[in-house]
Amino acid sequence: MRLRKLPVMNGIIINFARLTRIGVCAGALLMLAGSVAAETMTAGSLQVSNPWARATPKGATVGAGYLSITNKGRELDRLIGGSAEPASRFEVHVTVMEDGVAKMRQVTGLEIKPGETVELKPGGMHVMFMGLKQPLAQGQRVKGTLVFEKAGAVAVEFVVQGVGAPAGGDGHKGH
Numbered sequence: 776m777r778l779r780k781l782p783v784m785n786g787i788i789i790n791f792a793r794l795t796r797i798g799v800c801a802g803a804l805l806m807l808a809g810s811v812a813a814e815t816m817t818a819g820s821l822q823v824s825n826p827w828a829r830a831t832p833k834g835a836t837v838g839a840g841y842l843s844i845t846n847k848g849r850e851l852d853r854l855i856g857g858s859a860e861p862a863s864r865f866e867v868h869v870t871v872m873e874d875g876v877a878k879m880r881q882v883t884g885l886e887i888k889p890g891e892t893v894e895l896k897p898g899g900m901h902v903m904f905m906g907l908k909q910p911l912a913q914g915q916r917v918k919g920t921l922v923f924e925k926a927g928a929v930a931v932e933f934v935v936q937g938v939g940a941p942a943g944g945d946g947h948k949g950h
């Protein structure tokens with residue numbers, strides 16, 4: 776009886792060990808993400824934090840970028856545009872639900888109210904790199920600019936993370 780049970784127990788132990796190893800990997804990735812998150816650029820009273828982009832599959836002509844913007848001043852500012860080196864066009868998008876389907880809309884002036892932090896993240900607002908000349912590869916840094924109505928142009932670098940990085944239904948399939 777004991778001998779028969781042993782392989783099962785071994786199986787459980789092996790599985791458990793595997794789970795633990797995955798746990799450690801995830802932890803390391805989180806630490807990595809944490810160090811990336813420390814990147815903050817300042818323009819006037821605006822703080823731009825943690826710009827990142829998702830890696831794109833071969834042949835893709837569009838990509839998405841994410842970041843957060845904090846307005847530490849007393850006046851409203853707007854994100855009115857920008858650029859990214861590998862893209863021919865740069866747009867700011869919001870994701871809206873229409874009849875239960877996520878759709879993206881371009882916005883021409885994304886408001887950042889005084890004291891507010893606006894987060895561009897998967898599933899919500901994002902910047903869109905249109906007309907990519909080459910795919911965005913994990914680990915790559917994409918040079919770009921963000922243009923604000925009052926704060927002007929700010930140089931940023933989008934850190935490209937894996938295709939599977941923070942999941943979220945972007946609704947990018949429609950592009």
Ligand SMILES: [Cu+2]
Binds near residue numbers: 868902903
């Ligand atoms: Cu978009």
